[in-house]
Amino acid sequence: MAMSLLLPIFPLQSLARSYRWCPVRTGSKPVCLVVTRAQTSGGDREEENVVIVGAGIGGLATAVSLHRLGIRSVVLEQAESLRTGGTSLTLFKNGWRVLDAISVGPQLRTQFLEIEGMVVKKEDGRELRSFRFKDEDQSQEVRAVERRVLLETLASQLPPQTIRFSSKLKTIQSNANGDTLLELEDGSQLLAKIVIGCDGIRSKVASWMGFSEPKYVGHCAFRGLGFYPNGQPFQKKVNYIYGRGLRAGYVPVSATKVYWFICFNSPSLGPKITDPAILKKQAKELVSTWPEELRNLIDLTPDETISRTPLVDRWLWPGIAPPASKGRVVLVGDAWHPMTPNLGQGACCALEDSVVLANKLASELNKGTESVEGAMESYGNERWSRAFPLTVRANLVGALLQWENSLVCSVRDNIIIPKLVRLGPMLEHTNFECEPLYDSKT
């Protein structure tokens, strides 16, 4: 019974030379017989069934989802370790639904504050409007989660050796029988039955599939994670400050940490700057007349958490953008649908992708080889109708908020925000019913 998950798609005869079968357990329950990798007579070329490229949020969540469904995968990550620096991500209820479905929600909730509402202010600190999330939607859940902790938590759910660090994908090639040959920077090769490209905005997999480069949208973001060793002073609210062509936000993450960002217009990407002292100085200069608490927060930001990122996206125009899959290669998260962070949905959407794809793949893997492509196509169709509108909406919201025109900003600050904006419709995109992981063997 358990073997049926893999047997139809990976016939024993073709694997006999290079694989051996061994029983594996996922958590406490017995799962299935999977193949372990072994070297072929071809030397450095290995064979794997499911290869995920990229150990970011999308890659790890996909690996965990598949693992929960009894499907073993290998995750190739270019870096030497999980990303340890970086700031945090605001996850809304759709992100939490997925984290619950893959059973890491409770563990993460205990570490991050639940944010109760948001306050919108002018650059002089005057409050324009405040909202409480639960007033509009009892089921809303908002927390800013440290990226490092999210990645470590997801990785801790995977069997040892699942993630292979220092494994940078260099080239991809598909074989006549539908397998994919992956060549890594170190010259080693992997032959994969299924490839899931989760390699982020500069995805090698996506460019092999014919996707265009993501496009710069005209603004950049400074980000940081302020640290208050004696406890941070903020209420559990997201604070937004809107200026002209410039906006900032900050939100408490935990008892001692506060995430902040500053978004500013810039006609070009500008030089890549990594020196934290320069980044801090530039960020503070942008908001030199803005509320002091924001500038203090920047001062209290450890060097390793400050960064400056040009914001990009890619619109998946129907009939123009390639489909999400090609043969048995499929994309997840930013590799497929990079979007600007104006709705706080990039990571949430990558999480959604991971569970939908894992469910579809697992259910089809039980049926036979041909249906894997079908599962990927079905995933692509279902997720396109979610990701494309979100990408467009995030872009338009960003364009609106980055307006420099004083008349437009005045209408925004005096009419739109105080009188017209409603939080419920603004957060409608966070409605996502996450299907549980269907373990077809249980």
Ligand SMILES: Cc1cc2nc3c(=O)[nH]c(=O)nc-3n(C[C@H](O)[C@H](O)[C@H](O)COP(=O)(O)OP(=O)(O)OC[C@H]3O[C@@H](n4cnc5c(N)ncnc54)[C@H](O)[C@@H]3O)c2cc1C
């Ligand atoms: C300023 C800013 C703020 C944001 N805020 C939010 C927010 O509040 N909420 C939210 O939901 N989202 C937010 N996002 C979006 C979020 O960060 C991304 O959507 C999310 O990280 C996508 O995850 P991913 O796994 O698809 O890609 P990534 O997180 O980029 O992971 C890709 C992984 O692939 C690896 N990789 C790349 N190339 C290769 C290769 N050739 N070989 C092997 N490995 C490779 C990388 O090293 C990396 O580990 C924000 C983004 C930005 C820029």
